[in-house]
Amino acid sequence: xxxxxxxxxxxxxxxxxxxxxxxxxxxxxxxxxxxxxxxxxxxxxxxxxxxxxxxxxxxxxxxxxxxxxxxxxxxxxxxxxxxxxxxxxxxxxxxxxxxxxxxxxxxxxxxxxxxxxxxxxxxxxxxxxxxxxxxxxxxxxxxxxxxxxxxxxxxxxxxxxxxxxxxxxxxxxxxxxxxxxxxxxxxxxxxxxxxxxxxxxxxxxxxxxxxxxxxxxxxxxxxxxxxxxxxxxxxxxxxxxxxxxxxxxxxxxxxxxxxxxxxxxxxxxxxxxxxxxxxxxxxxxxxxxxxxxxxxxxxxxxxxxxxxxxxxxxxxxxxxxxxxxxxxxxxxxxxxxxxxxxxxxxxxxxxxxxxxxxxxxxxxxxxxxxxxxxxxxxxxxxxxxxxxxxxxxxxxxxxxxxxxxxxxxxxxxxxxxxxxx
Amino acid sequence: xxxxxxxxxxxxxxxxxxxxxxxxxxxxxxxxxxxxxxxxxxxxxxxxxxxxxxxxxxxxxxxxxxxxxxxxxxxxxxxxxxxxxxxxxxx
Numbered sequence: 158x159x160x161x162x163x164x165x166x167x168x169x170x171x172x173x174x175x176x177x178x179x180x181x182x183x184x185x186x187x188x189x190x191x192x193x194x195x196x197x198x199x200x201x202x203x204x205x206x207x208x209x210x211x212x213x214x215x216x217x218x219x220x221x222x223x224x225x226x227x228x229x230x231x232x233x234x235x236x237x238x239x240x241x242x243x244x245x246x247x248x249x250x251x252x253x254x255x256x257x258x259x260x261x262x263x264x265x266x267x268x269x270x271x272x273x274x275x276x277x278x279x280x281x282x283x284x285x286x287x288x289x290x291x292x293x294x295x296x297x298x299x300x301x302x303x304x305x306x307x308x309x310x311x312x313x314x315x316x317x318x319x320x321x322x323x324x325x326x327x328x329x330x331x332x333x334x335x336x337x338x339x340x341x342x343x344x345x346x347x348x349x350x351x352x353x354x355x356x357x358x359x360x361x362x363x364x365x366x367x368x369x370x371x372x373x374x375x376x377x378x379x380x381x382x383x384x385x386x387x388x389x390x391x392x393x394x395x396x397x398x399x400x401x402x403x404x405x406x407x408x409x410x411x412x413x414x415x416x417x418x419x420x421x422x423x424x425x426x427x428x429x430x431x432x433x434x435x436x437x438x439x440x441x442x443x444x445x446x447x448x449x450x451x452x453x454x455x456x457x458x459x460x461x462x463x464x465x466x467x468x469x470x471x472x473x474x475x476x477x478x479x480x481x482x483x484x485x486x487x488x489x490x491x492x493x494x495x496x497x498x499x500x501x502x503x504x505x506x507x508x509x510x511x512x513x514x515x516x517x518x519x520x521x522x523x524x525x526x527x528x529x530x531x532x533x534x535x536x537x538x539x540x541x542x543x544x545x546x547x548x549x550x551x552x553x554x555x556x557x558x559x560x561x562x563x564x565x566x567x568x569x570x571x572x573x574x575x576x577x578x
Numbered sequence: 579x580x581x582x583x584x585x586x587x588x589x590x591x592x593x594x595x596x597x598x599x600x601x602x603x604x605x606x607x608x609x610x611x612x613x614x615x616x617x618x619x620x621x622x623x624x625x626x627x628x629x630x631x632x633x634x635x636x637x638x639x640x641x642x643x644x645x646x647x648x649x650x651x652x653x654x655x656x657x658x659x660x661x662x663x664x665x666x667x668x669x
Contacts, residue, residue, distance in 0.1 A: 189588075190591060192632075193588070193623055193634060193635050195634070346643065347641070350641075350663055353663045354663070357586055451645070454646075
């Protein structure tokens with residue numbers, strides 16, 4: 158438990174099954190005992206909610222929206238996560254043929270440079286509420302980095318499971334925090350299955366397994382921040398990457414909660430999801446219709462989205478269809494080009510998932526999915542330095558010269574003859 | 579054919595605490611039907627009224643997702659291990 162307990166003490170909200178509606182007391186479990194459906198936290202319907210002014214006066218972190226996060230009392234750990242910049246991107250707007258584009262820049266998320274800091278901030282406070290001393294996760298990399306970093310700051314033990322073939326930065330960016338990192342031979346889906354058994358067997362707080370009901374709520378803060386940073390209004394469209402599919406349904410829930418609280422007005426944004434073509438089970442579900450995911454064996458360099466059996470895929474597909482959005486899959490070559498395009502147009506260097514989101518948005522624009530008056534937000538969820546392997550060879554090689562002005566002059570003259578981009 | 583069915587702890591309440599159950603059948607579907615007949619409280623949690631798997635309950639045959647092996651039609655043999663795991667996503 159934390160050294161200092163906030164007053165009132167932190168407790169987790171009770172849970173309700175999304176499938177059969179059965180309620181149960183707060184616990185480190187994400188599965189309904191009656192029907193095995195997913196459990197969601199239950200919020201007090203009549204609880205006092207803050208207005209715009211009160212929220213705006215709070216510290217710039219995701220806890221400024223604490224009334225919509227699944228705890229009573231104040232959070233004890235990871236108090237400085239969230240409230241990342243919303244970056245105006247006029248060059249992308251011209252490229253997509255829309256009125257405005259903004260980048261929700263979670264590449265600079267604190268402390269581990271990805272959107273996963275948000276969900277782990279929620280999960281680690283759930284661990285505190287339940288008095289757990291060990292947390293962990295099954296991860297494609299970003300969640301591993303986040304759990305390791307947040308656990309280090311909280312002084313918790315961490316057991317982290319990843320597929321054996323991940324980018325170096327994702328591996329080292331986990332081990333450096335002193336976490337117990339285990340590489341599992343197989344895909345993410347194998348790791349995920351193993352972690353379901355690990356959580357069941359050891360009773361640890363596995364962030365995205367038995368703490369999932371609380372963990373997932375952290376994703377909603379992206380929606381709250383977008384609404385507040387746009388001056389308390391909603392964009393007309395949001396494009397986000399999809400791995401397990403949770404972000405899409407949580408964006409919808411977050412925007413919906415702010416509409417319900419009358420903090421914003423208008424329509425829900427149309428939600429669009431992007432995946433790599435080598436692992437696109439949710440895109441295929443949107444295109445095919447129905448509610449049943451057909452699992453795929455991932456084949457893509459975008460390892461952070463390489464989940465072939467996305468448990469929230471059906472919910473994500475529903476969120477896209479019901480808001481009038483759609484989904485797009487892009488090839489590995491297109492996602493690499495997407496990374497460069499985003500960097501050159503906005504100054505934001507994203508990992509492969511950001512390339513998928515940018516290239517996916519471009520594909521949706523070319524397919525006529527956006528209107529000229531659209532205001533589009535791209536959710537860019539992880540930093541490019543985590544997956545430099547993806548763009549090595551795709552960016553121009555830097556010339557090596559002697560420290561002589563003449564050599565620079567030659568380069569400058571050569572550049573004058575280059576075709577402009 | 580005797581196989582072993584491993585259950586998650588949330589389902590043990592419906593089997594008198596047992597986490598591991600022996601089952602017989604030529605296919606996974608038959609084995610599940612066998613277990614369902616012997617543990618009526620467990621039956622509706624393993625498959626729907628028509629005997630089909632739920633989208634949020636995954637079955638792994640010797641650690642492989644059975645949806646890659648034909649689902650409940652997947653043939654099973656003596657000594658196979660089947661693990662039931664509720665679908666949980668991550669990233």
